[in-house]
Amino acid sequence: MREFPVRKRILTDKLFKAIIVLLSFACILPMFFILFFITSKGISVINWNFLTQLPKPVGEAGGGIFNALVGTFMLIAVSTLLSVPMGVLAGIFLSEYRKGRLVYLVRLSIETLQGIPSIVIGIIAYVWIVVPVGSFSALSGGVALAMMMLPVIITVTEETLKLIPDSLREASLALGVSYPRTILKVVLLSGLSGILTGILLSVARVAGETAPLLFTAFGSPFMDFNILKPVNTLPLMIFNYATSPYPEWHRLAWGASFVLIVFVLGINLFTKLVTRRWKVQF
């Protein structure tokens, strides 16, 4: 039988390792490119006016992203309010009832929900809210984002609560504490840090979403705190300005991108650092 000469095999091995290392680092090159370009093109745009002014009409120089900032926070507030109570309760349901037909179906639903393309969620929010209300609105945008946050919050709640040992439950029940109070005041509280982390991460995710808002929140050059009116958000603004033919608007889009990426990556970094400190010891 013909054998490969050993030297050739060793060379192949070294070559392979070099290729693997090269390609892996090449993998993360785009990240550096993106960060570099956004920072270099965007940071010069940031100034106090930029952050506090409303957008100016086409042709006028200057203008800012204030309404987009406000709108982003409005949507985050609405979607968090809608998704957290139901998400946490459903997560408690899954962690308390580990087996059974309903549990299996709910898990399947969550996995399916998580995989639905965000633009399809936008269609649903359009059909459910925009059509009956008669106009684009922050509410419909919030509903769309809430549907995207829901699976993450449920999963994180379930995973966190499953880690809490039964002995804690028993200690509370043995003191004569009722089951609802045991779950809410002891178990849930012990898992609070994990759940908060999950909420923060899903907020970071929806803060950057555009597709589901294209025909729900829709965007607006004005600022309005009315949730039944259209509202502008950072990603919507970036999309509209970047695809416009005006160089001045492109400039603003770079600035807005910088703000957005700092916000999103900032939350991710924050949760990574803080999770360790908040973690409860058992």
Place this chain on the structure above:
Amino acid sequence: MLGNDTDDISAELQYPMTLVKDSATADVLTKIHAQVKARWKSGFSESSFRKILYFAGICVLVLLVAIFLSLVIASFPAIRHFGVGFLSGSTWDPVRGEFGALPFVVGTLIVSFLALVFSVFLSLPTSIFLGEYFTRGATCTFIKSMIELLAGVPSVIYGFCGLFLLTPLVRSLEVTLGVAPYGVGILTAALVLSVMIIPYSASIGREVINLVPADLKEAAFSLGATRFEVVRKVILPYARSGIFAGILLSLGRALGETMAVTMVIGNSNFIPTSIFTPSNSLASAIANEFTEATGRLYLSSLIELGLVLFVVTTVINVLGKVIVRRMGVEG
């Protein structure tokens, strides 16, 4: 004194156990004891709480069913009008009222598969890198964090960077090749998309490769195999279905990706003839035309595109997750 048991406990035990120090304390304790025994129900009863939990679970289920039904009902006018021919119709002309989805189906398929090929080219080596060569330590953490960051960047920013940084490059490539220099098109979209989906296949691939039993690898090493040979002959075959599942999950993500693709694919409603021509995917068609749709047929056709997207991505995602679960990995 915290943290160690002391020997001074006997001093504590001298405290008189039968007598309470003062009568005030005794009164307090008696009063509280009566409260403890009082037949008084606290707040929520157990059964109502359990009902609420059940209700929350059922709401999730109902939500999913409602989403599917809404999509079907809202696309009904188009379904009734076009039937199955919707997917094979090659003309999408809102002016004439002809809505055939084939251009978008083709566009979606080509962009997604091309993106998949590009991304596997980078994500598979990364999976091997993280799962076999550098499984822990600073390098590992660095690469892993960078990959996670890739997944955290909003889609619109990918699109923006793709539009302003990548399209000029593709344009010059097209000039060199002598094709029409659109800059935008299927190739550009596939390139941007490929970077976006790397994290999904890379992380699952890494986990399955990591899970390959050590004794299998050691058996191969002890026979004199090089690392490369162990990867090729032992690890990859063993982890094959897990890696495949990761790729499936990436595909699911690619099919549904909207913003980045919309910004660089060129927005053309004709069946693409090459990778350098502009096109539209199912998602980008919806994004581009939804707000301008006039008339029930137009709108319901767009919604039917959404229904198609929903069904296809659901099937692929569920398939991928089933395989991942069977391999014992926490996806």
Place this chain on the structure above:
Amino acid sequence: MESTVLRIEYFSAFYGQTTVLKDIKLSIPQNKITAIMGPSGCGKTTLIRCVNRMHELNPEARVSGRIFLDGEDIYATDPIIVRRQIGMVFQKPNPFPTMSIYENVIAGYQLNGIHLSKEEKEKIVTESLRKAALWDEVKESLHRKGTFLSGGQQQRLCIARALAMQPEILLLDEPTSALDPKATSHIEELVAQLKNNVTIMLVTHNMAQAARVSDYTAFLYLGELIEFGSTGTIFTAPKDKKTEDYLTGKFG
């Protein structure tokens, strides 16, 4: 004549189809330490978990027979009220990790929504920690988290938490099996003193501990009460052959 705090009458417990306890008849005397001993699987933990109605938390659990606490049928009362009158300390110390030492001791009140004034709380905390022989060690750090204590201290904190509710009976489920010998002897000394305040049922797999600490001993085997009597008698002159075999190490 000693009064009986707990009367267990023809009590049986089941998990699904399996019988775990069979026709137990037992009277627990007041202000004494009664040890429940027996080999693994004899049902001793199940027995005390039936006393504070924790056994029924398992959906497949069933019971028959009656248990009277101070003359009242505990299975005819709301289990929550029953559990508030009975304290339990578990094998592995389980202080609430999100609460400070102070909050742990009055957890029974806080979690139950019973309102107390600041002075009342302080009195209870001080009393309970003194009774659990933990006061001097933690009085400077009442507001630190309970999980920083050693195993033995955590267990004494759990005892203080149970005592704070002024229970009629204190149930101890192998309280020292997770502790080192020094902590174990501390707990045993403490338990010996506690009986002046509260009636104690002590489950233990360590017959030497039963001999050291308890006034009365019940020997359980395969779910049946084989023998019950004063500890001295049981250990020196057991009436049943099974008891004698267990004591001499023939099984267990």
